[in-house]
Amino acid sequence: MELTERRAGKTVVLAPAGRIDMATADQFRERLIPLISSAAAGGESVVLDFSGVDYISSAGLRVLMLAAKEARSSGGKIAVAALQPLVNEIFQISRFDKVVACHVGVNDAVAAVSAPA
Amino acid sequence: MASPPDRPAAAAPVAWRRWLASGRGRWLGILLSALFAAVMLIPDPGPLPAMRLAAFDYYQVWLPRVRQSAPAVIVAVDDESLTRVGQWPWPRDVIARLIDRIAARQPAAIALDLLFTEPDRSSPERIALALRKRDPAAADQLAKLRPNDELLAESIRRAPVVLGVAGIEQPIDRGASSGAVTVVGPEMPLYRYTGVLRSLPLIDSEARGHGMINAEPERGIVRRVPIVAYVGGEPMLTLALESFRIAASVRSFNVSHERGVAHVQIGDIVVPAQADGRAWIHFSKHDPSRFVSAADVLDGRDVPDLLEGKIAMVGVTALALLDQHTTARGEQLPGIEIHAQLVENVFEGALLSRPPWARPVEALAFLFAAAVLIMTVPSVRPRRSFTILLVCWLTFALAGFAAYAWGRTLLDPTAPIAGVTVLYGLMLAATLVGLDLQRRQLSARLATEREAAARVTGELEAARRIQMGMLPTRDSVLKTERRVELFAMMSAAREVGGDLYDFFPLPDERFLVLVGDVSGKGLPAAMFMAVSKALAKSAAMRRNAGPADLMTTVNEELSRENPEQMFVTMVALVIDLKTGDLVYCNAGHEPPILTRRSGETVLLDDGGGPPLCVIEDYPYEEARARLEPRDVLVLASDGFTEAMNRTGALYGRERLRALLESPVRRGVDPTVLGHEIVAAIKAFEAGSEPADDQTLLLVSWRGGI
DSSP: OEEEEEEETTEEEEEEEEEESTTTHHHHHHHHHHHHHHHHHTTOEEEEETTEEEEEOHHHHHHHHHHHHHHHHHTOOEEEEOOOHHHHHHHHHHTGGGTSEEESSHHHHHHHHHSOO | OOOOOOOOGGGSOOHHHHHHHGGGGHHHHHHHHHHHHHHHTSOTTOSOHHHHHHHHHHHHHHSOBOOOOOOEEEEEEOHHHHHHHOSSSOOHHHHHHHHHHHHHTOOSEEEEOOOOOSOOTTSHHHHHHHHTTTOHHHHHHHHHSOOHHHHHHHHHHHTTEEEEEEEESSSOEESOOOSOOOOOSSOOOOEEESEEEOOOHHHHTTOSEEEEOOOOOBTTEEOEEESEEEETTEEEEBHHHHHHHHHTTOSOOEEEESSSEEEEEETTEEEEOOTTSEEEOOOBOOOGGGEEEHHHHHTTOSOTTSSTTSEEEEEEOOGGGOOEEEETTSOEEEHHHHHHHHHHHHHHTOOBBOOTTHHHHHHHHHHHHHHHHHHHGGGSOHHHHHHHHHHHHHHHHHHHHHHHHHHOBOOOSHHHHHHHHHHHHHHHHHHHHHHHHHHHHHHHHHHHHHHHHHHHHHHHHHHHHHHHHHSOOHHHHHTTOTTEEEEEEEEOSSSSOSEEEEEEEETTTEEEEEEEEESSOHHHHHHHHHHHHHHHHHHHHHHOOOHHHHHHHHHHHHHHTOTTOOOEEEEEEEEETTTOEEEEEEESSOOOEEEOTTSOEEEOOSSBBSOBTTSTTOOOBOEEEEOOTTOEEEEEOHHHHTOBOTTOOBOHHHHHHHHHHOGGGTTOOHHHHHHHHHHHHHHHHTTOOOSSOEEEEEEEEOOOO
């Protein structure tokens, strides 16, 4: 799995690519969780660009759950954007769209997390 | 008291093995190489002299010197001469005549490999003495004749004769030093013969030169002869060199030395020497053309100009006289031929040498090869490293032979060969010991791991039995409740799994069915599954509440103690057995599929919320549906819908729905349908191992009453 990071204003956009499963979940988590806490400390938000994610297993969903909890406790914001159809279906079934905010486009997500609460 | 399990004694590495194998034997190799190189530098005779000398001898056997000149001719007292002239020793007047005959042929010098230490017994005055009583007249007549020794002394005086002198190791002095030698310069580092054997002063004093006749065999083999030594207190050249001196009419010779003899100079001739004053003779084959029979010379039957300008060397060759020596080539040569070969060596500049740098060069060559072996042997296969050893052997042998053949330099291949061979053997042994050590450690570790694995397997097997025992069986429930029909199966990807299902009757003629899936797999998931299942059952029974209440309660309870941050997807359905009314709540699980008798399928995906433990205080919502008799509810875990075939394609919910909607299966019993679904999934997977736990639960309501 590849992870690329870029910035859009006060938002960090992290784009994983490939499958987020048992094999790659730890790598994803080790990158994502510190990113959220440091972003929150700097008053910034995190958007996950999922356009490159082909599949997410329950191990991957667990990372998103941890990310959501981390965001909640550190006062940060996190959103997911650009889900592929299969990943979108997984989000629908698992109701993870209720755990993290899902957006169609990355820009929508950036705008949403940047908006004052 | 707990004690660590016993380790097998064989697995404990013995200290010496560990030391031998340390650095895969490289430290040991370096130590040994340094030691061996130091030993190689020990001066003559040094280590393993026999091997070295044997190698030098073989050079000469394979490639003897090719004789290019004939500066010396041997006047041989051979068997023919003994037959014709009479038994040896000959009367000295005969020898005097022989010298006269030789001198008449005008040789450059006449070297006599003969000693005349006692007066001649056959001299006339001696015979006169013996005949005195028997025939005084004849005795008087004889007494008038000149003594043979005088005749010999006279002949010697007239010719350029070099007389043999023998250095001996006993402190006796047969014939005092000539006193004719003057030494200029300091004491020289020459070999000292404590005693000397010379001819009678009468004869000895008449010779123009005196040369050593010592050949000094080493263990019976003549390789190098002293070319200059102290004999009876005087420095003396060997017979061959002294002959050159007399032939060239040079009055003196120089010995140049600095920490050992470097060379001997006689006029224009420079003869290189070893440090101890010896020289290695480069032997050629025995050559009869070097010889002329003494008898022929005496009779004037020799080739007239054979001796002219040459060094005539007189010596005995008759086999009975036993002056035979074995040379480096293994050939038996008369002593005089060895002196003649030395003359040729000096004349042709063909002497062999073992220069002072030979030992350091050999030691360096060994060290270089040793370094290569130390680097390679431990890390390459034995066949490869043996090839390297062979290359070392060949290189040393060829280099030694080439130095001999083209440089007349004696380099020793045997010490480096012996060194690398010992080193190779040791390195190989150390490598093998190291490998053996590794193997033992590995097998010990493997045994421990197997033991541990067996224990874990045993425990997992027990855990599996417990987990499977926690799941309700169809028969136990249906015995008392005839209004539902069920099919349930669970298959864990590992020994134990994180899937769960449950079904039991509730008060008020309701029936609860639930399926769940803990995130993760194996033992942690199984433990969390057990807790989830127990909580769900107690929540359902205690409160007698709807599925949303159940979810909310279980979510709260589970979230409270969840150190591993796991989550559970769960779907619970409550069927009113009287009416077929269905209330359900789905916490992030695969939605149930309601299969109507007509074949139509409905996805029950309303309400619900995220998986349990994800959001602690999530308000789960219920949704409703209505069952017709013989409708079938299909609940699966994602292990089913995400079952993969070999190409990585997922089975998918649509395939499942298509299967359920197929007219063939319309109105089929849940048990039959369940088995068909399992078979279809297995066929799809086509033998690839399921990656996830798989759970399938089918329920049908048979209608009220």
